[in-house]
Amino acid sequence: MTLSYTRADFQTDQEVRWCPGCGDYTILASVQQFLAGLGRPREEFVFVSGIGCSSRFPYYMNTYGMHSIHGRAPAIATGIAATRPDLSVWVITGDGDALSIGGNHLIHALRRNVNIKILLFNNQIYGLTKGQYSPTSEMGKTTKSSPFGSIDHPFNPVSLALGAEATFVARTLDMDRNLTQAVLQKAYEHEGTSFIEIYQNCNVFNDKAFIQLTGKEERVHNRIDLEHGKPIVFDEGRKAVIMRDGQATIVDAASVDPKAILVHDETRPDPSIAFALSRLSHGPFGPTPLGVFRNVSRPTYESEMSRQLEEAKEKRGPGDLGKLIRSLGTWTVDEAGAITEN
Amino acid sequence: MIRFAGDSGDGMQLAGSRFTDASALFGNDLATLPSFPAEIRAPAGTLPGVSSFQVQIADFDILTAGDAPDCLVAMNPAALKKNLKDLRDGGTLIINRDAFDERNLAKAGFDTNPLEDGTLKGYRVIEVPMDELTTLAVKDTGVSGRDVLRSKNFFALGLMAWLFSRPTQPTLDWIDKKFARNPAVAAANAAAFKAGFNFGETTEATRTTFEVKPATLPEGTYTNITGNTALAWGLIAASQKSGLPLFYGTYPITPASDILHELSRHKNFGVRTLQAEDEIAGIGTAIGAAFAGSLAVTGSSGPGIALKSEAISLAFMLELPLLVINVQRGGPSTGLPTKPEQSDLLFSLYGRHGESPIPVLAIASASDAFYMAIEAARIAVKYMTPVLLLSDNYIANGSEPWKLPDLDSIPEIEVEFAKHPNGPDGKFLPYMRDFDTFSRPWAVPGTPGLEHRVGGLEKEAITGNVSYDPANHQLMVDSRAWKVANIANDVPEVEVEGDEDAELLVLGWGSTYGANRAAARRARLEGVKVATAHLRYLNPLPRNLGDVLRRFPKVLIPELNTGQLLKHLRSEYLIDATGLNKVMGEPFKVAEITAKIMEMTK
Ligand code: SF4
Numbered sequence: 004m005t006l007s008y009t010r011a012d013f014q015t016d017q018e019v020r021w022c023p024g025c026g027d028y029t030i031l032a033s034v035q036q037f038l039a040g041l042g043r044p045r046e047e048f049v050f051v052s053g054i055g056c057s058s059r060f061p062y063y064m065n066t067y068g069m070h071s072i073h074g075r076a077p078a079i080a081t082g083i084a085a086t087r088p089d090l091s092v093w094v095i096t097g098d099g100d101a102l103s104i105g106g107n108h109l110i111h112a113l114r115r116n117v118n119i120k121i122l123l124f125n126n127q128i129y130g131l132t133k134g135q136y137s138p139t140s141e142m143g144k145t146t147k148s149s150p151f152g153s154i155d156h157p158f159n160p161v162s163l164a165l166g167a168e169a170t171f172v173a174r175t176l177d178m179d180r181n182l183t184q185a186v187l188q189k190a191y192e193h194e195g196t197s198f199i200e201i202y203q204n205c206n207v208f209n210d211k212a213f214i215q216l217t218g219k220e221e222r223v224h225n226r227i228d229l230e231h232g233k234p235i236v237f238d239e240g241r242k243a244v245i246m247r248d249g250q251a252t253i254v255d256a257a258s259v260d261p262k263a264i265l266v267h268d269e270t271r272p273d274p275s276i277a278f279a280l281s282r283l284s285h286g287p288f289g290p291t292p293l294g295v296f297r298n299v300s301r302p303t304y305e306s307e308m309s310r311q312l313e314e315a316k317e318k319r320g321p322g323d324l325g326k327l328i329r330s331l332g333t334w335t336v337d338e339a340g341a342i343t344e345n
Numbered sequence: 346m347i348r349f350a351g352d353s354g355d356g357m358q359l360a361g362s363r364f365t366d367a368s369a370l371f372g373n374d375l376a377t378l379p380s381f382p383a384e385i386r387a388p389a390g391t392l393p394g395v396s397s398f399q400v401q402i403a404d405f406d407i408l409t410a411g412d413a414p415d416c417l418v419a420m421n422p423a424a425l426k427k428n429l430k431d432l433r434d435g436g437t438l439i440i441n442r443d444a445f446d447e448r449n450l451a452k453a454g455f456d457t458n459p460l461e462d463g464t465l466k467g468y469r470v471i472e473v474p475m476d477e478l479t480t481l482a483v484k485d486t487g488v489s490g491r492d493v494l495r496s497k498n499f500f501a502l503g504l505m506a507w508l509f510s511r512p513t514q515p516t517l518d519w520i521d522k523k524f525a526r527n528p529a530v531a532a533a534n535a536a537a538f539k540a541g542f543n544f545g546e547t548t549e550a551t552r553t554t555f556e557v558k559p560a561t562l563p564e565g566t567y568t569n570i571t572g573n574t575a576l577a578w579g580l581i582a583a584s585q586k587s588g589l590p591l592f593y594g595t596y597p598i599t600p601a602s603d604i605l606h607e608l609s610r611h612k613n614f615g616v617r618t619l620q621a622e623d624e625i626a627g628i629g630t631a632i633g634a635a636f637a638g639s640l641a642v643t644g645s646s647g648p649g650i651a652l653k654s655e656a657i658s659l660a661f662m663l664e665l666p667l668l669v670i671n672v673q674r675g676g677p678s679t680g681l682p683t684k685p686e687q688s689d690l691l692f693s694l695y696g697r698h699g700e701s702p703i704p705v706l707a708i709a710s711a712s713d714a715f716y717m718a719i720e721a722a723r724i725a726v727k728y729m730t731p732v733l734l735l736s737d738n739y740i741a742n743g744s745e746p747w748k749l750p751d752l753d754s755i756p757e758i759e760v761e762f763a764k765h766p767n768g769p770d771g772k773f774l775p776y777m778r779d780f781d782t783f784s785r786p787w788a789v790p791g792t793p794g795l796e797h798r799v800g801g802l803e804k805e806a807i808t809g810n811v812s813y814d815p816a817n818h819q820l821m822v823d824s825r826a827w828k829v830a831n832i833a834n835d836v837p838e839v840e841v842e843g844d845e846d847a848e849l850l851v852l853g854w855g856s857t858y859g860a861n862r863a864a865a866r867r868a869r870l871e872g873v874k875v876a877t878a879h880l881r882y883l884n885p886l887p888r889n890l891g892d893v894l895r896r897f898p899k900v901l902i903p904e905l906n907t908g909q910l911l912k913h914l915r916s917e918y919l920i921d922a923t924g925l926n927k928v929m930g931e932p933f934k935v936a937e938i939t940a941k942i943m944e945m946t947k
Contacts, residue, residue, distance in 0.1 A: 015798070017810060046793045051633070054801075061798050062811065067790035069636060070800030071629075072659050078626035082633025082641070083790070086592050086617060090637070090790050108629070111622035308617060315612035322614030324585055328578055328749055333568045334370050342372035344515065345566070 005042035010035045012045065015065045021056060026177035026203035030124065031063055033183045038066075041191070043091065050093045051080040053100040056131045057124035057203070060095040074105025077112035080119045081304070088305045091191070094121040098139040099129050102158050106138075113169040115304040116195040123160055123200050124177075127286070128209035141286050146208075161281040161296055164198040165274045171197040172277065173295040177204060178217050182228075182293060189295055195303045202287055213287045227283065229294035234264040235280075237290065244283065251279040253290055269298040346411035347505065349498075350397035350428045351420025351441075352389050353382055356498035360418075361398025362744075363502055363519065367511045369569040369746055373402040374562060376859065377744045378410035378932065383599075383682045390444075390452040395427045402509070408859030410743060412934035416508070418501050420444060420475070422453035429464075437469045439504060441497070443476035473544065475500050482540035487529035495530075496537035503541025513542055565748040572711040572740035573600070575747065576670065577607035579718025580642055581614050586719065587726060587758035589640035594619045594630035599682045600738045601644045601672040624652035628669065632656060635665040636799070638762065638789035640722055644670035647689050648679065651696070657731050658697045661825065663799045664776075664785050666725035666732075668718075673737040673855075675930050684930030685739035687855050688906040693733045694884055694913060700822045702829050704728070705884040707735040709858035712747035714740060717881065720836075723758045728832060729784040735883070737905075739856040739932045763788040763795055768807075773797055775809040783828040833885035839878050839893055847874040849946050850897035852922070854880040854910055857903050857933060864938030873946045880910070886917065894920045899945055901925060903938050 013035040021027045038048060048066035052058035054073035061068030067090075071079050076094045084092045094112075101109045101123050112119060128146070129135040135148035139160065143152040164172045171193040173186045183201070190197035202213045215225045227237045227244065235244040236256055243256040243264045251265065271277065277297040284291035333345045349361045358379055365377050378399040387394035401411035413433040419425035421444035432438065445460055459465055460472060479500045480493050488496070499520070506513055517535055524531035584591035593608050595601070597620065609618040617639070621627040628643040635641035645653065650671045660667045673689045675681025689696075693705045704724055708717045714736060721734040763786035768774040775797040776785050788795040797809060805812035806820055841850070843865055853861040858879050865877045878893060880886070894900055894914065900922035902911045908924040915922070925941045927933065 044793065046791055046796055049637075049790045062800070064798075066796050067636075068798035068800075069633075069663070070798065070802065071632070072655055072801055075625060075629045075656065078621065078629025079633040079636075081621075081626070082592065082594055082619070082630030082635075083637045084633075085619060085630065086590065086634045086639045087637040087790065107622050108626055111626065308619075312612045312615060312617070316615075319613040322581065322585070322611060322616075324578075324582055324614075324752055327581065327611070327614075328752075329566075329568065331568050331570065331574075332366070332370075333566050333749065334372070335566045336372065336562045336564055338564050340372075340562070342370070344370045 006044060007042060008039040008045070010039050013038050013065050015063055017062050019063050020059065022207050024206040025056070026126065026205070027057055027060070027124065029177045029180065030122070030183070030201055030203060031060065033180050034122070034187065035064070037184055037187045047089065048091050048093065049080075049083055050095060051076045051083065052095040053105055054131070055097040055100045055129075056205070057095055057097040058100060074100050074103070075108060076100070077105065077108040077119070077121065081112055081115070081117045084117045084119050085305045085308055088118065088309060092119045094119055096121065096123050098123065098125045098127060098137045098160070102138040102160060102163070110163070110167040113164055113167040113196050113198060116170050116301050117304040118195055120190050120197045121199065123198070124203040125160060125200050126203045126205035126209055127212050128205050130205045130208055134208040139286070141288070157286065159281060159285060160200045162278060165278045165281055165297060168274060169198045169297065170195040170299050170301050171295070172297045173198070174200045174202070174293050176202045176213065176216055176293065186295060189298060193298060195301060215289060216287050216291055216293070225290050227290055227292040229267050229269070229280070229292050229296065231267055231269045231295065234261070234266050236264065242290070244280070246276070246279065249279070251276070251283050253283065269295045271297075272299055346399065346401040346414045347416045347418070347509070348397055348399040348414040348428060348431070349418045349501065350395060350424035351418070351498070352424070353387060353394050353396040354389055355396070355420045356495070357396045357420070358398050360498040360502045361400055363516055364505055364511070365400045365744060366519070366569055367506065367515050368400065368402045369567070370515050371511060372562070373404065374407050374746060375400055375402045375569075375744075376407055376410040378739065379742050381683055390421055390423055390449045392423045392427055392453060395424050397424070397428060408863040409932065409935055412936050418505065420497070420501065422449045422455055422459070425459060426453045426455065432468065434467055435469065437471065438465060439471045439473065439501070441475040441501075442472040443474050473504065478540055478544060479537050482536045483533040486532035486536055488533040492530065492533070496533045499534040499537040500541040503538040504545045506538075507542045507545030513538070562746065563748065567746045567748055569744050570711055570747045571603075571742055571744045572708065572714045572736055573603035573672070573742065574607055575712050575714035576708070576718050576736060577604050579715035580608065580668070580722070581611060581616060582715065582752070582755065583719045583722035583758060584614065584616070584640050586755060587640055587722060587760050589638070589726070589760060591616045592619070592631060592634035592639040592641045593617070593644065594621055594634065594641070595627040595644050596621050596624045596649060598624075598646050598649045600674055600741045601646050601649075601670065603741065604644050604670065604672075624649040625656060628653040628656040631667055632660050632663070632665060635660070635667050636663070636790070638787070640726070641666070642668040642670065644672065646672050646674050646682075647676045647692070650689065650692070654697050657703065657733075658699055658701045659801050660731040661697070661701045661703050662801055664729045664825070666729055666787070668721050668725055668732055668734060670734045670736065672741045673735060675928065681930045683738065685737040685856060685932060686905050686928055686930065687737060687857070688909065688928065689735065690854070690883065690906065690909040691913065693735060700826060702826050702884060703730060704732045704829055704832055705735065706732060707855045707881055707883055708740055709855065709879055709881060711740055711743055711745045715747070719755065719758070724832060726758060726760050726787075727784065727835075728782055728828060729787060730829060735855060737856050760787070762792065764792065766794055774807050775799065776804055777807050778824065783824065783831060830885050833888045836882050836887065838889040839880060839887040841876050841878050841893060843869070843876040844874040845876065847876040847897065849875050849899045849901060849942060850894070851875060851877045851901045851903065851938070851942065852880070852894070852910075853877070853903060854883060857905065860933040860935050860938055861903060863935040864942055867935065867939045868942040868946070871943065873942060875942055875946065883910075891918045894918055894922070899923065901941060901945060903933055903941070905932065
């Protein structure tokens with residue numbers, strides 16, 4: 004059934020309570036607009052979140068939703084998706100929620116390939132608790148809890164997801180609604196776990212963290228837009244990416260044979276080259292790839308689970324409780340107390 | 346009562362459970378107590394490596410696995426050393442003489458050979474060269490090398506079958522079936538079993554045999570069942586009775602894993618099992634499944650329940666139905682993973698952040714697990730709340746004959762998902778409470794018009810919107826507590842058994858059920874008036890409990906902890922009761938409770 008919705012159909016009557024100017028607003032609008040465009044019945048969507056600024060998201064989506072506990076959204080979403088393959092299940096999480104307290108659930112959801120869509124809002128800071136460094140904050144970052152600079156080496160979320168053999172991995176920017184729409188479309192169509200890192204500006208505690216990718220001047224030089232089937236060039240054709248000694252390397256486009264330029268193929272079964280691309284940047288501080296890194300197919304967890312259930316029913320017939328409780332062997336005691344083995 | 350003891354590689358659990366089944370088929374009432382090392386492969390021949398299986402068989406209704414064995418099978422010196430102290434005076438000892446060489450004696454810490462130094466005076470000792478006789482027996486069956494002595498446990502089993510006049514055919518049939526894929530092993534085991542039986546029949550050493558006549562059990566069809574299996578079947582029954590698909594999200598942990606193993610076999614019942622990445626994900630997936638409309642269950646033991654604590658509070662806050670099973674073991678921390686204890690009671694009642702008084706139920710015996718699983722499910726879905734169901738390692742791994750119920754007589758569990766908006770202007774109000782149960786509607790995703798959000802933040806009454814309003818928080822805390830307290834009106838009153846005019850009431854919960862009743866029976870034989878009562882509902886407590894407690898001048902509460910129910914009842918009823926407490930990783934001996942009853946009624 005295709006329904007005609009507008010963005011307003013996916014809005015709730017709850018006042019949105021993020022700080023004015025927060026990148027979360029743009030992402031919320033993008034997602035609402037995207038879902039409206041699908042025409043899929045609203046009641047088939049479930050949004051599950053953990054804890055953090057971004058995790059308020061489900062309250063603002065007029066779908067089914069759960070604002071759960073810190074880090075556990077992927078596990079809860081797994082339970083929903085595993086038992087209800089008819090639903091479209093989304094996880095909204097942040098860098099602290101997904102990569103720190105919930106790191107275990109994230110990697111296991113990715114490896115199981117449960118059909119859930121994970122949107123990780125990465126603002127590289129703890130916003131809700133008012134400004135501590137996060138697992139994606141850069142080394143040396145001065146925050147309330149790291150007055151002398153952070154000594155924690157940060158995660159690269161895309162590398163982490165690829166390392167866990169996620170079947171769909173992408174990165175987008177809060178500000179770039181076109182890219183976000185395109186990535187959401189592919190993520191939605193993908194059967195299995197889709198992991199999308201969204202660079203999200205926290206204008207209160209970590210403003211302009213992504214300026215190299217969003218600033219008018221800077222973005223021209225730093226955005227590496229990955230397009231399936233196309234050679235990876237950026238900076239208005241001046242720079243290109245090639246593979247050298249097993250690493251993705253940025254070179255002057257003019258200095259190499261055009262045939263040597265890496266052609267992006269998001270469907271490569273082996274994740275190594277996608278991983279190499281993810282290593283081009285260690286945070287949004289210079290040239291950084293955006294778009295879909297990997298999009299491959301592997302059976303989903305719930306399809307395998309359903310298959311086993313169907314096969315069991317075919318082989319053994321529907322469950323018969325009376326038979327089950329007799330399955331370990333029984334004996335009967337008659338009125339006189341005599342016993343016969345059955 | 347018989348105990349099989351040997352090295353954990355000697356197959357004692359198999360021999361013991363086979364002996365149990367043969368006895369059940371013979372019509373004895375029985376109760377078992379397996380005991381095995383926490384280490385999967387403790388070094389052979391050493392004390393930590395000893396594994397044992399105890400079974401009590403009788404021609405009367407028995408309630409526990411027994412106190413002191415009458416007969417001990419010791420397959421090596423370590424098994425003898427560890428178990429001899431329990432054997433009753435004059436008891437029968439069956440010893441594998443071949444294992445008593447210098448090396449094994451040293452490993453077990455014997456300076457001199459107990460077979461020769463008089464240690465065993467006062468017992469009836471039957472020394473059997475089991476290695477040698479087993480080797481001879483299996484020589485033509487095609488097994489070779491290390492496999493030869495693997496059949497030793499069947500030799501022991503055969504000897505016991507003779508000694509206790511068990512029929513042999515059921516075991517021989519069972520061997521054929523069990524080892525059908527490996528005919529050589531089947532033949533070897535059968536040969537060893539017969540050799541053991543024949544050894545008993547021909548040897549001079551075993552002149553007297555025991556005869557335990559069939560018990561007169563009430564008419565009916567029986568099976569022999571452990572608590573974990575009964576619990577798993579009860580969950581499946583609850584799924585059928587409610588029409589809700591069963592989901593079990595969990596993480597492996599001793600002694601709860603067998604519930605997962607059992608459930609994962611029954612996919613044709615539509616059972617979905619998910620072995621999660623950790624305990625928290627186990628309950629997390631279950632909460633998701635509950636939100637999406639399954640009969641959702643998670644299970645663990647103490648350490649795992651601790652990890653689930655935050656999520657249990659979430660389920661309580663969301664007001665979603667969820668079963669949380671705790672198969673208790675000795676704690677704290679890793680504690681005694683393979684031993685029973687009842688030390689998670691206060692943790693179950695109070696061990697959550699915030700005001701989270703969830704219902705707590707406790708299973709009384711192996712077969713009771715079937716019914717309590719159904720009851721816990723009924724309460725969870727009717728009242729939209731997580732329910733904690735307590736078992737322990739004695740219930741989980743012990744077995745008893747279970748008179749199979751008429752399944753049709755078990756009531757359906759009524760579940761009605763919300764289908765239509767319940768508020769003005771077609772609005773759905775997810776926290777509008779039912780007038781009788783005070784529970785909120787269960788609206789599952791996929792239902793048009795009922796889109797709503799739930800969450801851990803405090804919710805406004807009726808609408809479920811986030812609310813930080815002080816009066817609303819008070820109202821919601823009170824509402825949730827009241828909802829659970831009100832369940833007392835929907836569960837049976839506690840029943841008193843025995844002498845109504847007794848001076849002493851023995852009150853129990855969980856696996857002390859059998860021991861308490863047996864002890865009271867023994868005391869009555871001594872002329873003492875005593876009553877017993879047993880709690881299956883620990884929160885809310887049965888509504889008549891206060892009256893019952895006040896009716897008896899003295900109350901004794903035996904518990905496998907340091908006095909947790911006692912403390913709870915004192916705080917609830919200002920009742921002075923006496924505790925009988927032990928935490929030794931084993932159930933109560935009936936004699937221990939009897940002695941306390943005698944002392945208190947002197
Ligand atoms: S603290 Fe930062 S991330 Fe949180 S709402 Fe405010 S701007 Fe957004």
